[in-house]
Amino acid sequence: MSELKLMKGNEALAEAAIRAGVDAYFGYPITPQSEVIEYLMTERPEDRTGMVVLQAESEIAAINMVYGAASTGKKVLTSSSSPGISLKLEGISYLAGAELPAVIVNVVRGGPGLGTIQPSQADYFQSVKGGGHGDYKLYVLAPASVQEMADFVEDAFDIAFKYRAPVLILSDGLIGQMMEKVFLKDQQERLTDEEVIKRHDSWAVTGKTNRERNIITSLDLQSEKMEARVRRLMKKYEQMEKEDLRYEEYQTEDAEYLFVAYGSSARIAQKAVQLARAKGIKAGLLRPITLFPYPKQVLFDLADQVKGILSVELNAGQMVEDVRLSVEHKVPVEHFGRTGGIIHTPEEVLEALELKIINNECIRHH
16 A cells, blocks of 8 residues: 655665556665665565566676566666666667667766766766767666655656656665655556467567467568667657656746756755855756757756856766756856765855856957
């Protein structure tokens, strides 16, 4: 039954997966994501729902297990943190090419290399620009709370099966490790094999019935067929942009200056908006909830209203490129970020707005 609990973000996501009727989880421990697999092992969901939980021998093995299980029409989940996701990228590209629904969770840590185990948002490029080889994209959800860590599991599977495409939940070490109250939904029953066949028999390998064989592959040696496949993928991504874009605005109605931030940075930027307002600075916040599709048109329209935009990120400057592309040079766009696992404060964010945007505006006017 539904209940309210105090949980870590990683644990809330794992419990939400059980309650969403997920069929299988294949993963490998890595900080700051290890609580996902630890919680699943402790809870023994095979006894509750029959859900399979398996620690693979590596991240590469885990993503290929996901490929195999997803091809049967089952709801399959994996999770990791930044270096582990890098190892999974070839498999993720295969999932996209084979048009298989699956959910991947990245609880981001600082890099490059092994970097640090502290929070970061330095995987933005990897997440929204494809990441692996070839022409593909991931639908990317960016939670900003423990509640969204839980809620986005079901949302991600809905999108994955709607488009027959892999979906990424892009979190970070701050959201994954922090504890908040979370409302957990009622337990959903896993689909029976008969129900899976009824829903997904047109494409999944469910055993040959009264149809042609379903073949799961991302390979087309005939160039014309491969081009048709890529075009089909591009149409899916266009449909995502039209139908499943998600974002949140905070005090943008009369804003003269705009923060753009996602995930944990959005929480900090929201407080910076309050501090700015207390000083008489009309600031607002746009929080992209989906990083792909990205709220380009919303930003383009807001650029007619505001005098400048600050992209707030836990990295050296990544999403800021998409902000600049979206506003098409209408207004100045600057970046403020911290790296190495250092988390910016609301005061630092406000100071950056004043130094990089407001002061420069005054200089331009003089």
